[in-house]
Amino acid sequence: MPGTLCITWTITSSASPMPILTCARCDTRRAFASSGRFRLNANGKRLDAWLIYRCTVCDQTWNRTIFERRARNTVDPALLDALQRNDPGFATKTALDVTGIKRWESGGDHIGLSVAKAVASTCKADVALLEITMRMPSPVPSIRCDKVLALGLGVSRSAVDKLARGGRLAFEPGATTALARPLRDGQRVWLTLDGLVNAALLLAAASGQSDIPVSAASAPLD
Incomplete structure (x- = not known):
């Protein structure tokens, strides 16, 4: 039976706050959620780093700046290692930090x-x-x-x-x-x-x- x-x-x-941005693919304002992954770009001896966010509807990406044009020898080795490993703890800490940013909310239905x-x-x-x-x-x-x-x-x-x-x-x-x-x-x-x-x-x-x-x-x- x-x-x-x-x-x-x-x-x-x-509970990570989400930026509310105009999504290029949806052509309307959407909540973007942290992907938990970083993008690290080297330009000569200088580095750029971003935390990658994705539209909660279509997965369009938005890169949140962590630092730009930073001399490699001035980047804390522990920070560089966290970025290269997509460290979950550092990704969460970054996503929770809304200092100086006004376009954030709890995400509403997209929490x-x-x-x-x-x-x-x-x-x-x-x-x-x-x-x-x-x-x-x-x-x-x-x-x-x-x-x-x-x-x-x-x-x-x-x-x-x-x-x-x-x-x-x-x-x-x-x-x-x-x-x-x-x-x-x-x-x-x-x-x-x-x-x-x-x-x-x-x-x-x-x-x-x-x-x-x-x-x-x-x-x-x-």
Whole structure:
């Protein structure tokens, strides 16, 4: 008999401020998020260094200046090493520093989120139903449920909406309007996989594992 797999998602935010810039590709103002990677350019004995940001919609890049035209022998060796290694700690420290810059905000709907996934209970049978419990160790204000589901399942928000309209999603509390509401700690969502053509992909994305068997009892749905 197909069974239920219980998964816990722990949602955290990087809380790194984002510059709001006119994106050349989108042709409108967008939030740009730090990529965590640096660009280092040598011009003779002088160095330029930037932290690379990406548009949260289209991935267009913007380079934030760390220093320009700096003589190589004046650059701290530890700083140079961090830039060359794309040191995560230094990237985070740089992204959090908004000194002297006015075009920054928390990012609104584009705030940097991460979802850590853990299987809370094993399922000996093929999985037909997912039970996802959302946990937020620290409050993440105004983050909609559909955004977190889209991120955790690796699909678009319109795909999440389609699952809900097709009766594939259930919520606690039970109204489908939960999708548009801010996520709350302890929110539970049930996703019916049985019969979905992309069930295996959704299961792998939701659980963070690729070797859990999925039920194929019903005919695939478009």
